[in-house]
Amino acid sequence: MEKKDLDWxxxxxxxxxxxxxxxxxxKGGAWDEGCLTSDSNVVINECAGILxxxxxxxxxxxxxxxxDGSIVTFRPDLNAERMxxxxxxxxxxxxxxxxxxxxVDQVVKANAAWVxxxxxxxxxxxxPYMFASGPVIGVxxxxxxxxxxxxxxxxxxxxxxxxxxxxxxxxxxxxxxRGTGHVKAGLNYAMSLYASVTAHSAGxxxxxxxxxxxxxxxxxxxxxxxxxxxxxxxxxxxQSSSILPSITRRSLMYVAEHYLGLKVKERPVKLxxxxxxxxxxxxxTAAVISPVGKIVDHGNEICFPSGMEEMGDVTRKLYxxxxxxxxxTIKAPEGWIRKIx
Ligand code: PLP
Ligand code: COI
Numbered sequence: 001m002e003k004k005d006l007d008w009x010x011x012x013x014x015x016x017x018x019x020x021x022x023x024x025x026x027k028g029g030a031w032d033e034g035c036l037t038s039d040s041n042v043v044i045n046e047c048a049g050i051l052x053x054x055x056x057x058x059x060x061x062x063x064x065x066x067x068d069g070s071i072v073t074f075r076p077d078l079n080a081e082r083m084x085x086x087x088x089x090x091x092x093x094x095x096x097x098x099x100x101x102x103x104v105d106q107v108v109k110a111n112a113a114w115v116x117x118x119x120x121x122x123x124x125x126x127x128p129y130m131f132a133s134g135p136v137i138g139v140x141x142x143x144x145x146x147x148x149x150x151x152x153x154x155x156x157x158x159x160x161x162x163x164x165x166x167x168x169x170x171x172x173x174x175x176x177x178r179g180t181g182h183v184k185a186g187l188n189y190a191m192s193l194y195a196s197v198t199a200h201s202a203g204x205x206x207x208x209x210x211x212x213x214x215x216x217x218x219x220x221x222x223x224x225x226x227x228x229x230x231x232x233x234x235x236x237x238x239q240s241s242s243i244l245p246s247i248t249r250r251s252l253m254y255v256a257e258h259y260l261g262l263k264v265k266e267r268p269v270k271l272x273x274x275x276x277x278x279x280x281x282x283x284x285t286a287a288v289i290s291p292v293g294k295i296v297d298h299g300n301e302i303c304f305p306s307g308m309e310e311m312g313d314v315t316r317k318l319y320x321x322x323x324x325x326x327x328x329t330i331k332a333p334e335g336w337i338r339k340i341x
Contacts, residue, residue, distance in 0.1 A: 004113050004153075008120035011155040013286060020110035021150035022103040025133070026093055031147070034103065036110055040150070049132025049142035056186040057086035058129035060285045061247075063108045063151070063340065065118040066328030071341040073126070074326050076104050078247045083128060086183035091141040095130055101338070103128065103149045108340045111151050118327060121161075125154040125286070129186075157223070157286035158205060162319075164293030164308050165205040165282070167221065169271065170195045173212035174222065174242075181219070181242030192222040206282070208295055210271060211240060218269045224284035225249040226269070228277040229314040231305075234263040236277075248283045248322070254333065255321045262314070274302045279312030289319045 017040045024034030049055040059079040064072055080100035087094050104126060108115065116122035127150055134144030158165060172195035175181025180188055192207075199207045206224075211217040218226060218238050225246040228236045235256040237249055256262040274280075280292040293308040294301060306312030311319060324330030328337070 001112050003115075003117060006116075006153065008116045008122045008153070009155075011122050011153055012159070013125075013154045013157045014152075016152045018111045018114045018151050018153075020107060021148060022107050024095070024099070024103070024147045026145040026147070027134075027143075031093070031095065031099065034099065034147070036106055042146070042148070044133050044146075045135045047135035047137055049134060049136040052136060053132075053139055054185075054187045054190065055090055055092060055132035055142060056129065057083060057090055057092065057184055058127060058186060059083050059184060061104070061126050061128075062285055062326075063115055063124040063126060064326050064328075065115055067118055068328060069118070070328065070339055071108060071112060071115050072326075072328065073104055073108065073338045073340060075247055075251065075336050076101055076338055077335075078250075079128065082184060082245065082247070083130070086185055087130060089180060089183045090185055092130060092132070092145055095147045100128065103147070105338075105340050107149050107151055112341055114151065114153050116153050122153055122155050124151050126151045154286070157284075157288075158290050162291065162311055164291040164306070164311070166203075166294045166296065166308075167206045167208050167292055168199050168202065168204040169295065169297040170199065170207035170209055172198070172207075172209075174209040174219065175212070177211070177213045177242055179242060182244060184244060189222065196222050204296070208297075211242070216271055218271060218274070219243050221282055224282035224287040224290070227252060227281045227283055227289065227315075227318070228269065229279035229312060231276070231278045233314060234265060235314065235318075236265050236267065236269060238269040239266045240268070246284055248285055248288070251336070252283055252289065252318050252322055255318060255325070256314075258333070259321050259330075260314075260317055271297060277304060279306045279315050280304050281311075281315045281318070288323065289315060291315050
């Protein structure tokens with residue numbers, strides 16, 4: 001199979017239509033058998049639930065070319081499970097886990113020419129999503145849904161790759177305490193746009209969202225969880241019921257403990273203790289682990305000792321180990337890697 005002629009080392013985090021995507025429709029209480037299609041357009045009724053009341057959830061995962069030339073995905077079972085949790089919260093029917101995994105395999109295989117080569121720095125981003133396709137005018141769940149899964153080759157999420165980011169503590173809230181912050185619903189991202197455009201216009205790379213109830217604890221950013229490293233080398237991640245349970249974060253905490261022999265702790269992280277940490281990073285499928293050099297809290301600058309030039313030592317080790325596992329240069333824990341080709 002011949003790869004597409006792309007400048008793999010210089011692609012950004014943008015959408016590019018690839019050859020095939022997977023579609024399955026839910027009607028009359030059941031999912032149809034689903035198939036691959038070349039059509040990148042979605043045609044739905046003007047009154048579809050997604051268009052009126054935003055009944056939608058999605059996932060994000062990546063396919064990698066490993067050192068030996070295989071194509072693999074990283075813990076897709078966890079994406080399947082999280083999508084089922086999101087669907088439940090949004091009163092949508094679950095898309096079964098085995099079907100989700102089968103759709104991932106089919107899309108990756110059909111677009112193998114788009115999977116960036118090993119060592120290129122790029123990966124194939126997979127975007128499964130599900131939305132209300134049936135008409136609803138009163139506020140209620142739709143009776144019809146569509147599941148789709150497309151892919152697009154991507155480079156780093158943040159321009160500048162591994163250059164440390166500057167964040168600001170947002171005046172806006174992302175998720176309510178008993179709301180939808182813990183699921184991957186499109187509405188959470190629509191909510192965050194005003195805040196992210198405001199932060200970008202003020203020259204920041206991203207927002208730090210805090211807990212809306214007390215505004216005293218760190219939650220997450222619009223698209224990634226936080227990891228902090230203490231001055232004694234412990235890895236700390238914020239605990240909250242309104243942040244998305246990041247698969248990358250859960251994997252990095254395991255890597256920190258079992259591969260790097262570090263102490264790890266998930267606990268509430270106060271804004272007032274940020275200046276005590278040695279390193280800070282944002283973690284997610286798109287972000288991988290992106291170092292943070294500085295957080296500005298309304299004029300108060302918190303500069304992490306790792307600085308604005310390089311990743312901190314622990315962040316670097318976490319990054320190297322995780323990407324080594326994903327690219328097949330470091331042995332993965334049982335069940336983390338699903339070989340497709
Ligand atoms: N937090 C938010 C709000 C996200 O959108 C994402 C991206 O998926 C993450 C965290 C990271 O999650 P994961 O590591 O599962 O991609
Ligand atoms: C991901 O990391 O997969 C996400 O969905 C985050 C999004 C902001 C791109």
